[in-house]
Amino acid sequence: MSSSDGHAQTPRHPQLAGHFDTIGQQDYAARLGMWLFLGTEVLLFAGLFLGYTVYRHFYHETFHHCSRALSIEYGTTNTIILITSSLFVAIAYWAVKVGKKPMALFMLALTILCALAFLFIKYLEYSHKFEVGELPGKWFRAEELMKYPAANMYFTIYFLTTGLHAFHVIVGMTVLAFVMKGIISGRYRPDYYVPVELGALYWHLVDLVWIFLFPLLYLI
Amino acid sequence: MAEATNTAHSKDKPHDHGTKRYFIVWAILIACTILTVKTGYMDLGSYNLPLALCIATLKATLVVLFFMHMTEAAGTNRIVFVTSFVFMLVMIFGVFGDLWTRSEMSLPYHTPTTEGPEIAVPEGATPPAHHE
Numbered sequence: 001m002s003s004s005d006g007h008a009q010t011p012r013h014p015q016l017a018g019h020f021d022t023i024g025q026q027d028y029a030a031r032l033g034m035w036l037f038l039g040t041e042v043l044l045f046a047g048l049f050l051g052y053t054v055y056r057h058f059y060h061e062t063f064h065h066c067s068r069a070l071s072i073e074y075g076t077t078n079t080i081i082l083i084t085s086s087l088f089v090a091i092a093y094w095a096v097k098v099g100k101k102p103m104a105l106f107m108l109a110l111t112i113l114c115a116l117a118f119l120f121i122k123y124l125e126y127s128h129k130f131e132v133g134e135l136p137g138k139w140f141r142a143e144e145l146m147k148y149p150a151a152n153m154y155f156t157i158y159f160l161t162t163g164l165h166a167f168h169v170i171v172g173m174t175v176l177a178f179v180m181k182g183i184i185s186g187r188y189r190p191d192y193y194v195p196v197e198l199g200a201l202y203w204h205l206v207d208l209v210w211i212f213l214f215p216l217l218y219l220i
Numbered sequence: 221m222a223e224a225t226n227t228a229h230s231k232d233k234p235h236d237h238g239t240k241r242y243f244i245v246w247a248i249l250i251a252c253t254i255l256t257v258k259t260g261y262m263d264l265g266s267y268n269l270p271l272a273l274c275i276a277t278l279k280a281t282l283v284v285l286f287f288m289h290m291t292e293a294a295g296t297n298r299i300v301f302v303t304s305f306v307f308m309l310v311m312i313f314g315v316f317g318d319l320w321t322r323s324e325m326s327l328p329y330h331t332p333t334t335e336g337p338e339i340a341v342p343e344g345a346t347p348p349a350h351h352e
Binding site: 035039040043046053072078079083084087090091203205208220 | 221238239242243245246250251253256260261268269270271275276279280282283284286287288291294296297300301303304305308309312315316319337
């Protein structure tokens with residue numbers, strides 16, 4: 001089947017870009033692009049996880065004692081918040097596909113609320129770290145942890161990984177807000193929902209990264 | 221042609237399942253979180269980390285398969301995403317090969333350094349001025 005015949009008589013889908021022949025082809029390209037992007041995101045965090053692995057190997061005891069400085073309660077709460085927000089996004093995606101517009105909007109609003117709750121708890125954690133001086137590099141001044149070699153490296157890795165993750169939470173929130181806007185305006189409907197799917201995929205990746213960060217930083 | 225069939229698949233299949241599977245996956249994820257926190261408090265010696273990583277991998281697999289709909293994704297997308305994990309493992313285990321086989325003297329804490337809080341340099345670790 002050649003690409004250009006047979007489409008002249010059928011009306012073009014309103015969201016179909018000029019350089020695609022069919023909406024199926026456009027969806028396929030968009031999905032592949034998103035999965036490729038998610039692959040590079042995995043590799044981005046992989047570099048940080050590698051740094052973690054190396055320093056933890058060298059300073060095993062230090063990492064164990066420094067992880068005790070984190071609040072497992074906050075970490076667990078944030079894990080549950082993110083997993084639940086992933087559930088909300090998954091339901092929102094389903095709701096858009098089956099045409100339940102109010103439900104989709106409600107679920108996305110809940111997701112953004114979860115993201116805000118996550119960031120608020122992160123803020124509480126960070127402000128405590130700033131107070132007691134459990135900070136990266138030369139700013140490290142937590143006396144009770146000074147006796148462990150390279151204790152500041154633990155907090156360098158802590159702030160780098162959780163900071164980059166928190167940045168992803170903010171980006172994810174923004175993406176989902178734009179998805180909500182598209183649903184309200186009627187742009188994303190049961191016959192055109194791929195942007196909702198891609199936004200949801202991004203949010204699930206944020207959850208995915210946290211699933212590994214939580215045990216590695218808090219529970220060692 | 222291949223594209224057409226793949227997108228047709230991913231478009232036709234998901235319409236029939238409701239939200240039940242999402243709730244089941246969510247319940248398993250929460251249960252796994254509680255399990256990993258509980259085992260995190262226990263002292264299992266060297267088993268703590270592998271256990272935590274196994275639980276995390278199980279959770280991640282569930283998220284990828286059901287929340288991210290990898291079960292319905294086109295074959296190309298599966299290959300793309302899984303390949304990134306393969307290369308992540310190559311990178312981490314490649315570096316591990318180095319870490320496991322290093323000689324004592326090449327470890328970073330044997331080198332006196334000016335940065336960071338006092339790093340204890342063992343007495344015997346200073347290199348000899350000359351050798352026979």
